Amino acid sequence: MTDADDPKPALRAMFRRARADFVAGLAPAARTGLEADLARVVAPALAGTERPASYAAVGAEIEPTAIEKRLGPHAFPRVTGGALSFHLAAWADLRPGFGGIPEPAATAPAIVPDLLLVPLLAVTPAGVRLGQGGGYYDRTLATLRSRGSVAAIGLAWDVQIADALPADPWDEALDWVATPTRLFDCRRPR
Numbered sequence: 578m579t580d581a582d583d584p585k586p587a588l589r590a591m592f593r594r595a596r597a598d599f600v601a602g603l604a605p606a607a608r609t610g611l612e613a614d615l616a617r618v619v620a621p622a623l624a625g626t627e628r629p630a631s632y633a634a635v636g637a638e639i640e641p642t643a644i645e646k647r648l649g650p651h652a653f654p655r656v657t658g659g660a661l662s663f664h665l666a667a668w669a670d671l672r673p674g675f676g677g678i679p680e681p682a683a684t685a686p687a688i689v690p691d692l693l694l695v696p697l698l699a700v701t702p703a704g705v706r707l708g709q710g711g712g713y714y715d716r717t718l719a720t721l722r723s724r725g726s727v728a729a730i731g732l733a734w735d736v737q738i739a740d741a742l743p744a745d746p747w748d749e750a751l752d753w754v755a756t757p758t759r760l761f762d763c764r765r766p767r
Contacts, residue, residue: 584743588707592699592737593637599736600637608640611757615732616643619755622730622762623647623692630654630663630690633671633679638696639732639757642668652688654717655680661717663690689724693717695731695751699739704751704763706731707742718749728752735759 600608623629623644630652634640645651652663656675665688666681674680695714699707708714714729721727731751735758744750754761 585707585710588739588742589698589710592707592739595736596637596698596734599734611734612640613643614757615639615641615755616647618757618760619644619730619732619753620647622728622753622755622760626692626728628652628688628690629692629694630688631694632696633668634696635678639734641694641732644694644732648692652690653679653681654713655683656713659713659716660720661713663688663693689721691725691727693721693727693729695729697731697733697737699737699742700731700733700751700754701739701742702754702761702763703765704731704754704761705742705744706748706751707739712747715747715749719747722749730755732756 626648629648631641631645632654650665652665653671654661655664664681664685666685671679671681695706697706697708718729729751730753733754733756735756738756750763752764754763
């Protein structure tokens with residue numbers, strides 16, 4: 578397949594628009610309510626975690642703050658070369674980093690997470706994820722999985738659920754997908 582034949586750029590544009598339009602139509606209180614619903618829906622998938630990692634949502638991404646309150650101390654990603662490292666930090670300590678995304682200082686304590694909340698543009702109920710296109714989460718998940726057990730939970734608005742998405746051999750599937758209304762267990766044999 579040539580770059581011109583790759584359907585992912587068009588799908589990214591379509592799902593970015595759908596997500597932005599959906600969020601633009603939400604009153605602030607409705608958005609906060611849906612994000613609180615997300616925290617309730619995803620709760621069963623959080624059981625037993627000891628070293629959770631979240632992300633700093635930007636733009637129309639669903640905000641994981643209500644989930645983070647349930648997790649207690651947690652790490653945030655920092656772009657390190659071609660992958661991500663995870664560092665314990667409070668929201669107040671995050672500063673704009675790669676692409677303007679808030680991230681912890683390099684000197685913050687590093688951890689290897691056993692639970693990873695993952696942002697996305699689109700996802701299937703089977704855990705096929707369409708991200709921004711940089712491959713950071715795919716490379717990071719491959720590395721973490723090669724070292725041991727990590728649960729990857731994709732967080733999405735319901736408008737980001739797709740029936741099918743293209744997947745390349747290097748794309749890492751998610752273990753769970755959570756929206757404000759549904760929790761998909763994607764750990765079935767793929």
